[in-house]
Amino acid sequence: MTNQQRPLKQYEWVMNDLKERMLDGRLAPGDRLASVVDLAAQYNVGRSTIREALSALKAMGLLNIKQGGGTFVKAVPPEAAPVHPMQRYDDLWEGRAASLRHLLEVRRVLETGCAALAALHRTEEDLAVLEKLLEEMENSDDEHFIEQADVKFHQQIAAATRNPLLLELMESLSSRLHENMKDMRALWFYAERSSAERLLQEHIRICEAISKQDAREASARMDLHISKVEQVLSENKAGDHHLRMT
Incomplete structure (x- = not known):
């Protein structure tokens, strides 16, 4: 993940990047996310940062986290559409x-x-x-x-x-x-x-x-x-x- 802007807190940057991918269709409803280990390597952050980001997205209603079964993208509700x-x-x-x-x-x-x-x-x-x-x-x-x-x-x-x-x-x-x-x-x-x-x-x-x-x-x-x-x-x-x- 090179030359991408992020806010101060790492998990917020990861959260917003994943959210953008959902909003522009790169991650579609039903898609399964990579594992926490793979996401941590992809974003060059710790596993706890990835877990915080996923938990925040789940709270927004954007992810379905199945214990032991993976993390899946849900349909993006209209209210989740971003401002600029x-x-x-x-x-x-x-x-x-x-x-x-x-x-x-x-x-x-x-x-x-x-x-x-x-x-x-x-x-x-x-x-x-x-x-x-x-x-x-x-x-x-x-x-x-x-x-x-x-x-x-x-x-x-x-x-x-x-x-x-x-x-x-x-x-x-x-x-x-x-x-x-x-x-x-x-x-x-x-x-x-x-x-x-x-x-x-x-x-x-x-x-x-x-x-x-x-x-x-x-x-x-x-x-x-x-x-x-x-x-x-x-x-x-x-x-x-x-x-x-x-």
């Missing part, structure tokens, strides 16, 4: 970009301070947990599992501050953090034109600064980690803010 496709992408982006920007501002204020305090107060047990999460992020090929490990990594940094109020604040953002992590990872890959390896290295550098008990460096590394996504958001202007599959 680019308008749909623009609407999706504008709402998500504003929400992402606001949460990134909160994360910068909260997490740079958490990183600094964690460097001062962390224990060997904290480091062991952080290193285990980094290992899980490095060795897993399940993007949903990696995103969960990413959230836990940032929450463990808050726990290492030994300030229960900071941990409570991070945990209160847990569900929003999970969605934000998906967006951050997608934007990071776009900005770096690279793989998950560079993103993993950023986490490793944060952990190393905390391990060395260098509060200033830990805060700076966290700030850099968050700033990159803010930079990509600000650089993507109207009409040119869609990420591309490579």
Whole structure:
């Protein structure tokens, strides 16, 4: 899937691409979709992304998913006919970009301070947990599992501050953090034109600064980690803010 535009979230891009295929007749009622494994390879995304897209299409009444029997296209109801496709992408982006920007501002204020305090107060047990999460992020090929490990990594940094109020604040953002992590990872890959390896290295550098008990460096590394996504958001202007599959 090369040079096709998609909104920020991967499953939305897959969902809309499949929907377009149904609307223009490339996928006809009764057609059986490829397996989740084959679709994941076709779209170059994880299996969990494909499952999210299929579940959304099923909720729209466009797919019939038979347990153990495959996924089949249903007749497209008239109300599913789209407005101009680019308008749909623009609407999706504008709402998500504003929400992402606001949460990134909160994360910068909260997490740079958490990183600094964690460097001062962390224990060997904290480091062991952080290193285990980094290992899980490095060795897993399940993007949903990696995103969960990413959230836990940032929450463990808050726990290492030994300030229960900071941990409570991070945990209160847990569900929003999970969605934000998906967006951050997608934007990071776009900005770096690279793989998950560079993103993993950023986490490793944060952990190393905390391990060395260098509060200033830990805060700076966290700030850099968050700033990159803010930079990509600000650089993507109207009409040119869609990420591309490579």
